[in-house]
Amino acid sequence: MGNAYIGIGSNQGDRIDYCNKAITAITKFAIIKSLSSVYETEPAGVIDQPDFINCVVEIETVLDPFELLSKLLDIENELGRKRVGTGSPRTIDLDLIFYDDLVVQREDLIIPHPRAHLRRFVLEPLCEIASDFVHPILNVSVLKLLNDLEEKKRVNKVGDFSTINPQ
Numbered sequence: 001m002g003n004a005y006i007g008i009g010s011n012q013g014d015r016i017d018y019c020n021k022a023i024t025a026i027t028k029f030a031i032i033k034s035l036s037s038v039y040e041t042e043p044a045g046v047i048d049q050p051d052f053i054n055c056v057v058e059i060e061t062v063l064d065p066f067e068l069l070s071k072l073l074d075i076e077n078e079l080g081r082k083r084v085g086t087g088s089p090r091t092i093d094l095d096l097i098f099y100d101d102l103v104v105q106r107e108d109l110i111i112p113h114p115r116a117h118l119r120r121f122v123l124e125p126l127c128e129i130a131s132d133f134v135h136p137i138l139n140v141s142v143l144k145l146l147n148d149l150e151e152k153k154r155v156n157k158v159g160d161f162s163t164i165n166p167q
Helices: 015-026 065-078 120-130 142-148
Strands: 002-010 031-035 038-041 052-061 093-099 155-159
Touching: 002 015, 002 065, 002 120, 015 031, 015 052, 015 065, 031 120, 038 120, 052 120, 065 093, 093 120, 120 142, 120 155
Parallel strands: none
Antiparallel strands: 002 052, 002 093, 031 052, 038 052, 038 155
16 A cells, blocks of 8 residues: 545635545545645745635555546546646646655656645645655755745635534
């Protein structure tokens, strides 16, 4: 079994619902070990678009990283993600941040995620559930990455899924 961290984000439509649907879909092939709080975040890159809802989930899965990525892309497609350009608005975005301590550098998959250590909207929720996790290339903890981060984009905790969208 492998442990992975997945960044989840949405900035179109019912953002919370899209994130909930993605998490539910992930449970079909993985065990959810932990789920961060929900954050409303300022977009990175293309800033002329709605704010995002972001969270990070830790999973345990029998899928290898390539199979996992394929499943995540399937979920994005099922939830209506349209790839119209880098940084464009999206119904759902699922990023494989870490998979155990693997380092993969291929055209179709890069692990760790190549920009996760530069993004407050990834590091804040990731620190909630895995602050001691050590980045396998940079050899520092997620907490240190967050503390040393110079990027100042707005990242506001808005609650957790049970309080924002009670079932």
